[in-house]
Structures are given as C-alpha cells and as structure tokens.
Amino acid sequence: MTIDTGQPTSQEVTEPAQEEPRHIWRMVAIWAVLAVVLDLLFYFLVGPHVPPGDMTSAASENQDDFTILFLIALPVMIGVWVYMAYSIVIWRASRKGAPEPVGGPQARSNLGVQVGWIVTTTVIVLGLFVFGTVELVVNAGSGGGEGPNPIWTPTSASVLPVQVIAQQWKFTYRYPTFGGFESQQLVIPNGTTIAFHVTSLDVTHDFWAYQLSIKADANPQIDNVAYTTTRQAGSVTVRCDELCGLWHGAMFNYGSVVSKTAFNIWAKATERATAANTKLLPPFAWTYVPDANGADGGYYPDNVDPYSNSEVYGATPAKS
Numbered sequence: 001m002t003i004d005t006g007q008p009t010s011q012e013v014t015e016p017a018q019e020e021p022r023h024i025w026r027m028v029a030i031w032a033v034l035a036v037v038l039d040l041l042f043y044f045l046v047g048p049h050v051p052p053g054d055m056t057s058a059a060s061e062n063q064d065d066f067t068i069l070f071l072i073a074l075p076v077m078i079g080v081w082v083y084m085a086y087s088i089v090i091w092r093a094s095r096k097g098a099p100e101p102v103g104g105p106q107a108r109s110n111l112g113v114q115v116g117w118i119v120t121t122t123v124i125v126l127g128l129f130v131f132g133t134v135e136l137v138v139n140a141g142s143g144g145g146e147g148p149n150p151i152w153t154p155t156s157a158s159v160l161p162v163q164v165i166a167q168q169w170k171f172t173y174r175y176p177t178f179g180g181f182e183s184q185q186l187v188i189p190n191g192t193t194i195a196f197h198v199t200s201l202d203v204t205h206d207f208w209a210y211q212l213s214i215k216a217d218a219n220p221q222i223d224n225v226a227y228t229t230t231r232q233a234g235s236v237t238v239r240c241d242e243l244c245g246l247w248h249g250a251m252f253n254y255g256s257v258v259s260k261t262a263f264n265i266w267a268k269a270t271e272r273a274t275a276a277n278t279k280l281l282p283p284f285a286w287t288y289v290p291d292a293n294g295a296d297g298g299y300y301p302d303n304v305d306p307y308s309n310s311e312v313y314g315a316t317p318a319k320s
C-alpha cells in the first residue's frame, strides 16, 4: 500500500487537486485490518487469561462475557485512534518553510456520517443492553447472591450446600450435610455444584471468593444464595468486599477446591474431629441471631474470650 504523504506540491496549491485520495475509505481499510488482527490476537492470546480464570462455571461465564465486551470495544477504540493517527500523519503542518496547508471546502453536514453514527452507536448500546440482560437471566448461578429464593437455579442433580458465616472480622464455613460442623477453612469438591448460603452475625460483609467468581453480600438475618459449579482443583482466595469496620482489610482467608474423594475424606474427618465443638454450636439454621449479651459472637465482643476459635453463636448467657 502506498501512503500519500498529503503534502501539497506546488502544483496542487495553484490548482485544486483532482486526484485527492479517498481518505475515508483509506481509514476504513486501515481500521478494518487493525480491528480484525487485534481482535483475533486478543481472543487467542489474552482471552484465556482474562480474570477471574475458569475455575468454576461462574468464572468461565464471567471470562466469556468480559472477552465478548472487549472484542466489541476494541474496534471502537481503534476507530478513534486510526482517525487521530491518520489526521496527525496526513494532515499535519508541513515542514518548516513549506507553504501553509490549505483547508478544503466548507462542509456543513454529511447525512451519511450522521446516520451511520446514530445507527452504529444505537446498535452497539442496545445490543449490549440485550446481551447483558440475557446473560444475567440464562446463567443460572451466575455467582452473585440471588437472595433467599433464587429465581434461576442450577439443573444439577445434586447440590452441595455450604454456609458462609461472616462476622467482624472473619469467615467461617458450615457444612449442613456433614452434621453441621464448622470450619475456618473453605474446602469444596471439584466437579460439583455448590450452593453458598451467605449470612452474617453482625454487620454487612461481602463474601468474595475470587477464583470461584462468587460474590455475595453477607447480611444479618438474610440467607443469600449463590451457585456455581467447580471445574478445576486449586486454591481460592476469600476476601470481605464490604467495608465492615476497623479490621475489614484483614478479613480474608483461603480455601481450596479438591477432588471429590479428598473432600469426602476431609469432611468426614473434620466432622469427627470437631464433634465436641459442634455440640456447643446452635443447631444449623439458615440465619443466626447473635448473642445479646455481647460475649462471643455478639455485636460488640467484650473480650471475654478474644482468642477463641469457636465462637458460641446464640449461646445462653452463663448464670452468674
């Protein structure tokens, strides 16, 4: 492709050019080539690494959605950059001493450009609206908390319930199908649909298991359900993502997705090992009312037992 430098020759200055290049079509051609090449590069090189990865169904769907949005956005960005770069290169002021560039005829409007602009932007915005709405509806268990009665539920035959109990300032996990034991560590089996039941004992927290692409608010007295299906073993980072007090920044822990066999061994062993503690806990429920006297698990811990690892939620106050 030959590039017209756009610098007017002495001939062009004296008599207007008959052979002015079709700038618009040149820009369209450059844009089309760059858009296709960069979209393909993004799709194949970046797409598989887009956060949050593909450890669960929800994570994969998030990754696909982000990739699709980027594939649409990239050509728009390239369109702006190509126009800018083309203008700078082709219509720049000539080198020192050369005659000033001459402006073209006055252009008041261009129906094609106007209609094209309105149609293109309308199609993109309405398309994204439809895409976003459909993605929210069809992906049952999209990773966000759907409240106590989710409208879209997974189709899996078996779903493992895991309760996430947030409090200032830690997460604990309760396994109702294994005797209701509590764990400081989140362990879940691979290849399994998990129903996270997220609740809080005090203020509003937010359970954000990054690699699982699960993010659900933890509200006191609310059982907020979020579904996903695990697809890979690996480690998981859990963070609180709602400002919840002084040690909000320290409210995180780690978990893991392990094989079904390893999970069953762990769950049964932990159920046995913690049986004595489990007896002290209130019976399993979807929400809990914190201890009104403020000791262990109360709204305002009174440091009676600051090092306890097994808080006693809703325990009857000791007789004095």
Ligand code: CUA
Binding pocket: 166, 167, 168, 169, 204, 205, 206, 240, 241, 242, 243, 244, 245, 248, 249, 251
């Ligand atoms: Cu809990 Cu922030």
